[in-house]
Amino acid sequence: MRILLRLRPGLRLRRVLRLRPGLRLRPGLRLRRIRPAVPPTSFALNDLLSEALAGTLQRPGRSALTALGTVLGVGAFVAVLGLTATASSQIDSRFSLLTATEVTVKDIAREQNEFADPAFPDDAGERVERLGGVEHAGVHWPVREDTGQGLAVRTSAVARGQNDMIDVVATAPGALRAAVPHLVQGRLYDDFHADTRQRVVVLSSSIAARLGIATLEARPAVFIGDQPFTIIGIIDDVKRKPDMLLSVLVPHTTAEELWGSPTDAAEMLISTRVGAAVQIAEEVPIALRPDHPEYLKAVPPPDPKSLRSSVTSDLNELFLLLAAICLVIGAVGIANTTLVAVLERTGEIGLRRALGARSRHVALQFLTESGALGALGGLVGTSIGTVTVVVVAVARNWTPVIHTGTLATAPVVGLVTGLLAGLYPAVRAARIQPVEALRR
Amino acid sequence: MTPSAPVIAFRGVGLTYPGPPPVEALKPSELTIERGDFVTVVGPSGSGKSTFLNIAGLLDAPTAGTYLLDGIDTGVLKDSERTALRGRHIGFVFQSFHLMPHRSAQENVTLAMLYTGVPRAERARRAAEALRRVGLGHRMDALPSRMSGGERQRVAIARALVGHPSLLLCDEPTGNLDSRNADTLLRLLEGLHEDGMTVVVITHDADVADRGARTVTIRDGVLHDGPSRAVREQERA
Numbered sequence: 001m002r003i004l005l006r007l008r009p010g011l012r013l014r015r016v017l018r019l020r021p022g023l024r025l026r027p028g029l030r031l032r033r034i035r036p037a038v039p040p041t042s043f044a045l046n047d048l049l050s051e052a053l054a055g056t057l058q059r060p061g062r063s064a065l066t067a068l069g070t071v072l073g074v075g076a077f078v079a080v081l082g083l084t085a086t087a088s089s090q091i092d093s094r095f096s097l098l099t100a101t102e103v104t105v106k107d108i109a110r111e112q113n114e115f116a117d118p119a120f121p122d123d124a125g126e127r128v129e130r131l132g133g134v135e136h137a138g139v140h141w142p143v144r145e146d147t148g149q150g151l152a153v154r155t156s157a158v159a160r161g162q163n164d165m166i167d168v169v170a171t172a173p174g175a176l177r178a179a180v181p182h183l184v185q186g187r188l189y190d191d192f193h194a195d196t197r198q199r200v201v202v203l204s205s206s207i208a209a210r211l212g213i214a215t216l217e218a219r220p221a222v223f224i225g226d227q228p229f230t231i232i233g234i235i236d237d238v239k240r241k242p243d244m245l246l247s248v249l250v251p252h253t254t255a256e257e258l259w260g261s262p263t264d265a266a267e268m269l270i271s272t273r274v275g276a277a278v279q280i281a282e283e284v285p286i287a288l289r290p291d292h293p294e295y296l297k298a299v300p301p302p303d304p305k306s307l308r309s310s311v312t313s314d315l316n317e318l319f320l321l322l323a324a325i326c327l328v329i330g331a332v333g334i335a336n337t338t339l340v341a342v343l344e345r346t347g348e349i350g351l352r353r354a355l356g357a358r359s360r361h362v363a364l365q366f367l368t369e370s371g372a373l374g375a376l377g378g379l380v381g382t383s384i385g386t387v388t389v390v391v392v393a394v395a396r397n398w399t400p401v402i403h404t405g406t407l408a409t410a411p412v413v414g415l416v417t418g419l420l421a422g423l424y425p426a427v428r429a430a431r432i433q434p435v436e437a438l439r440r
Numbered sequence: 441m442t443p444s445a446p447v448i449a450f451r452g453v454g455l456t457y458p459g460p461p462p463v464e465a466l467k468p469s470e471l472t473i474e475r476g477d478f479v480t481v482v483g484p485s486g487s488g489k490s491t492f493l494n495i496a497g498l499l500d501a502p503t504a505g506t507y508l509l510d511g512i513d514t515g516v517l518k519d520s521e522r523t524a525l526r527g528r529h530i531g532f533v534f535q536s537f538h539l540m541p542h543r544s545a546q547e548n549v550t551l552a553m554l555y556t557g558v559p560r561a562e563r564a565r566r567a568a569e570a571l572r573r574v575g576l577g578h579r580m581d582a583l584p585s586r587m588s589g590g591e592r593q594r595v596a597i598a599r600a601l602v603g604h605p606s607l608l609l610c611d612e613p614t615g616n617l618d619s620r621n622a623d624t625l626l627r628l629l630e631g632l633h634e635d636g637m638t639v640v641v642i643t644h645d646a647d648v649a650d651r652g653a654r655t656v657t658i659r660d661g662v663l664h665d666g667p668s669r670a671v672r673e674q675e676r677a
């Protein structure tokens with residue numbers, strides 16, 4: 001059986017029991033006092049925020065100094081990530097599509113074997129162009145007299161002056177196409193000209209001007225050494241191998257017939273489809289010289305990812321470490337100042353408890369204050385870091401790049417730093433007993 | 441809360457500080473303070489006045505007996521509930537004012553309603569009203585550091601009464617004031633009492649004690665009803 005005794009306030013159990021003389025309490029019967037309903041006090045969010053702000057602004061100078069560590073930490077964090085992103089994007093823009101689709105192959109046969117013949121076979125261009133992913137390919141080499149001297153290029157058979165030495169480069173039609181020339185007059189020579197060993201040249205507008213040739217209408221000729229050649233095309237630009245603009249280009253077969261087979265300076269220029277270059281660089285030496293692939297060295301374009309990371313990763317880690325150290329110092333600074341503030345404001349804490357603040361309200365207030373300091377430091381740090389990135393980028397003529405993720409995270413990093421730093425002081429504040437606090 | 445219940449009902453309430461050595465600062469006592477009373481509690485230094493105030497103000501829990509505030513048994517309450525009861529039912533006035541130095545008089549008064557769910561606009565309105573009640577309607581935006589002691593204590597009283605508590609607990613409210621300011625303050629308290637407020641003033645000053653409608657004397661941790669002179673005579677007899 002269970003008896004519920006509801007006691008009027010102030011009445012004692014003894015008196016209640018005396019009213020009913022027959023009632024006997026069984027030993028072990030427990031009397032439970034009825035708990036009155038007292039709704040707890042509350043601390044509205046906007047009040048919490050404005051109290052924390054007021055607490056922070058109470059001593060603006062000290063708050064600013066306290067936030068300094070976080071400002072530096074977050075600022076360094078943003079600056080490092082921003083500068084890294086900026087530098088990477090510079091490398092990206094220099095690392096263009098053109099370089100990514102270019103492969104050069106060098107003849108290194110003489111390095112392997114001093115008696116070796118030139119490594120490129122006669123039909124090197126055609127064979128490589130048959131490989132999947134290759135757009136154009138062809139060999140080229142500078143033409144020399146047997147004596148090793150360059151060749152004179154003139155507009156008449158008779159020598160007129162000293163200053164007529166111009167580089168002549170034997171260039172396969174495939175190599176010419178792979179260089180992506182921009183034609184201003186006439187046409188390029190093609191495989192037909194090469195196969196039939198035509199005496200034709202292509203040259204740049206600047207060399208044409210030097211030779212006194214303005215137009216191809218009169219079918220002007222040039223003499224290379226003592227051999228006459230027809231100029232069939234004038235170009236004013238190439239996308240690859242810009243030194244072609246300083247040379248007179250003749251079909252490689254014509255050059256071979258007149259001046260002999262290529263020296264060891266022969267190279268092959270290959271243009272590929274996007275993404276095929278690395279694969280093709282691996283295939284070419286075997287495709288051309290299955291017997292001696294080591295006689296040819298193919299140079300693929302650099303891998304953009306490895307390039308970027310090798311440039312930036314070392315510095316990056318060092319500075320991020322520094323930023324982290326700044327943040328830790330910032331956190332210690334906030335923790336220290338907040339703890340001092342808690343001790344200084346013991347009286348205020350006692351007062352708030354007397355006015356109905358629960359210990360968790362007090363803890364929350366100090367936590368919010370330190371969090372606000374951290375977030376404030378984070379915001380200022382983000383601005384300073386951003387300005388740093390912009391200034392450095394502008395000074396170097398770069399485009400400043402900061403990822404939105406960095407900008408969004410940085411103030412949060414400050415906030416979290418502040419909250420972590422405020423944890424211990426907040427717990428200390430919550431533990432302060434109102435009686436002790438008000439005794440002061 | 442029972443409307444007919446006394447504001448303060450001590451039933452064998454006592455407090456022993458654990459020590460070491462243990463100090464029985466308040467011996468188990470009976471005391472009833474009815475609604476609308478103006479009670480002064482007087483006693484020499486170390487007699488247990490502050491101990492009494494801390495218990496009555498729910499700042500400290502008694503180690504013996506039952507304390508009913510407005511008919512509510514405070515002994516069974518959780519800490520959060522004691523805090524709520526303290527915030528809503530009791531207004532405190534301290535000897536050292538306990539004002540926030542960087543906040544205006546009005547902001548200091550609104551603080552008393554911060555945790556009891558009064559909306560912001562209503563807080564400002566009521567604070568202004570309370571400040572006018574204590575004669576500081578013209579100094580609402582002043583910082584406490586720019587105010588005289590008497591003014592500061594009146595701000596504290598405005599803060600204590602703004603939440604419409606059932607009990608005003610004052611610990612040596614005139615302790616830091618000169619006699620003229622003390623008189624102003626006591627007259628203010630008397631005015632509040634005439635308006636129906638229950639006022640308890642703790643003091644060691646017999647002149648202040650005489651202003652109460654009823655005086656309770658505390659000696660060596662024992663509460664006696666009556667002014668100190670009468671208590672002394674009683675003891676002699």
Ligand SMILES: Nc1ncnc2c1ncn2[C@@H]1O[C@H](COP(=O)(O)OP(=O)(O)OP(=O)(O)O)[C@@H](O)[C@H]1O
Binds near residue numbers: 458483
């Ligand atoms: N926290 C404590 N621990 C131990 N003893 C205490 C504590 N607080 C007070 N006491 C003792 O309890 C007794 C009553 O102290 P209380 O503070 O109530 O006196 P009081 O009447 O307010 O004195 P005063 O007029 O000087 O303020 C004193 O002997 C005091 O030393």
Ligand SMILES: [Mg+2]
Binds near residue numbers: 489490491
């Ligand atoms: Mg005292």
